[in-house]
Amino acid sequence: xxxxxxxxxxxxxxxxxxxxxxxxxxxxxxxxxxxxxxxxxxxxxxxxxxxxxxxxxxxxxxxxxxxxxxxxxxxxxxxxxxxxxxxxxxxxxxxxxxxxxxxxxxxxxxxxxxxxxxxxxxxxxxxxxxxxxxxxxxxxxxxxxxxxxxxxxxxxxxxxxxxxxxxxxxxxxxxxxxxxxxxxxxxxxxxxxx
Amino acid sequence: xxxxxxxxxxxxxxxxxxxxxxxxxxxxxxxxxxxxxxxxxxxxxxxxxxxxxxxxxxxxxxxxxxxxxxxxxxxxxxxxxxxxxxxxxxxxxxxxxxxxxxxxxxxxxxxxxxxxxxxxxxxxxxxxxxxxxxxxxxxxxxxxxxxxxxxxxxxxxxxxxxxxxxxxxxxxxxxxxxxxxxxxxxxxxxxxxxxxxxxxxxxxxxxxxxxxxxxxxxxxxxxxxxxxxxxxxxxx
Numbered sequence: 001x002x003x004x005x006x007x008x009x010x011x012x013x014x015x016x017x018x019x020x021x022x023x024x025x026x027x028x029x030x031x032x033x034x035x036x037x038x039x040x041x042x043x044x045x046x047x048x049x050x051x052x053x054x055x056x057x058x059x060x061x062x063x064x065x066x067x068x069x070x071x072x073x074x075x076x077x078x079x080x081x082x083x084x085x086x087x088x089x090x091x092x093x094x095x096x097x098x099x100x101x102x103x104x105x106x107x108x109x110x111x112x113x114x115x116x117x118x119x120x121x122x123x124x125x126x127x128x129x130x131x132x133x134x135x136x137x138x139x140x141x142x143x144x145x146x147x148x149x150x151x152x153x154x155x156x157x158x159x160x161x162x163x164x165x166x167x168x169x170x171x172x173x174x175x176x177x178x179x180x181x182x183x184x185x186x187x188x189x190x191x192x193x194x
Numbered sequence: 195x196x197x198x199x200x201x202x203x204x205x206x207x208x209x210x211x212x213x214x215x216x217x218x219x220x221x222x223x224x225x226x227x228x229x230x231x232x233x234x235x236x237x238x239x240x241x242x243x244x245x246x247x248x249x250x251x252x253x254x255x256x257x258x259x260x261x262x263x264x265x266x267x268x269x270x271x272x273x274x275x276x277x278x279x280x281x282x283x284x285x286x287x288x289x290x291x292x293x294x295x296x297x298x299x300x301x302x303x304x305x306x307x308x309x310x311x312x313x314x315x316x317x318x319x320x321x322x323x324x325x326x327x328x329x330x331x332x333x334x335x336x337x338x339x340x341x342x343x344x345x346x347x348x349x350x351x352x353x354x355x356x357x358x359x360x361x362x363x364x365x366x367x368x369x370x371x372x373x374x375x376x377x378x379x380x381x382x383x384x385x386x387x388x389x390x391x392x393x394x395x396x397x398x399x400x401x402x403x404x405x406x407x408x409x410x411x412x413x414x415x416x417x418x419x420x421x422x423x424x425x426x427x428x429x430x
Contacts, residue, residue, distance in 0.1 A: 009386035011334035015334060019338060020345055020375055024349070024374075027349060028365045043261040052366070055366070085317070089309065090309065092305035096204075146293055147266050170368060181376060
């Protein structure tokens with residue numbers, strides 16, 4: 001962890017963001033599990049979870065958008081994963097690994113833009129990055145390789161839409177909204193451009 | 195279980211999970227689940243009712259995975275399969291279904307073992323003392339973590355506040371979480387300021403108010419669990 005970039009305030013900020021999104025996720029997960037239970041008999045239970053999958057990446061892309069520094073997406077995702085573990089997430093240690101892998105996915109597009117480009121496009125690419133790496137991780141962790149390509153492609157599509165909508169578009173809008181409130185003056189996003 | 199060093203317990207279970215994820219051994223997965231469940235149930239501090247309640251989501255997820263594996267296995271789905279010779283494919287989709295669902299149970303068992311036998315505070319202290327997590331990350335995380343109940347009630351409060359004004363919101367509505375995020379930013383500012391004004395300095399040398407011991411038993415646990423899993427892959 002590049003410690004010098006992270007002030008205590010930033011760490012608490014990211015951790016609190018993760019908690020807010022965790023609460024939102026919890027709110028959505030009831031709906032998602034209800035949907036999953038309904039879809040179980042036709043073998044599509046995973047779709048319930050895929051719809052809200054994008055919420056998992058929100059803390060990381062939003063933190064990266066606000067702070068606009070190298071490594072933020074990865075560290076934020078790892079912090080979010082640690083918060084999940086603290087809250088007693090039912091997959092404990094595996095969530096931590098997933099956090100690192102998703103964080104790397106989000107980090108790549110920002111790194112390719114040399115941490116200068118933070119716009120709707122890079123945000124959506126970061127969301128896509130997380131989506132892709134998390135899906136690849138699904139092959140290792142959940143054994144996606146045993147499922148048919150047809151099912152997997154629909155799953156991927158749903159996860160992609162969810163990621164881009166939540167972690168790309170909505171996070172961008174939230175970030176801009178927060179910047180307008182004047183709360184972000186001490187962060188890169190809140191500084192006047194030019 | 196609750197007396198093990200939390201950081202090393204985490205590492206142990208992490209390695210065990212990763213080793214498990216390279217195999218599709220159904221029997222081993224089930225053994226892992228049963229052993230984890232038994233170990234959790236035998237830990238004195240664990241609330242037995244809570245344990246049973248926590249198992250429910252795994253069985254739901256496992257059932258979901260089972261049906262997905264059964265109906266949409268990569269070996270060809272059931273409908274196509276019927277033409278190709280019912281009996282052979284029937285076996286493969288059963289097989290994928292069991293592989294997928296038993297894996298959910300194995301990881302679930304490991305996850306629950308960690309979650310129910312570990313104190314969050316000790317876990318973070320252990321990460322700081324044994325794994326060199328910088329103090330600002332450790333205490334920053336803890337400070338934020340303790341806001342969970344506040345944030346949780348805030349979610350309901352914002353919903354009601356909007357409802358009073360006649361605005362109906364879904365669980366994922368932006369209107370609903372924007373105020374919460376504003377609070378998160380305000381709070382992070384003031385918590386950090388409060389901590390620093392009381393003399394919190396991450397880089398200064400510090401004593402340990404809550405020492406988390408690391409003993410031989412933690413290494414024994416690390417080696418036996420993982421040797422057990424590897425042995426399981428080879429022999430079960």
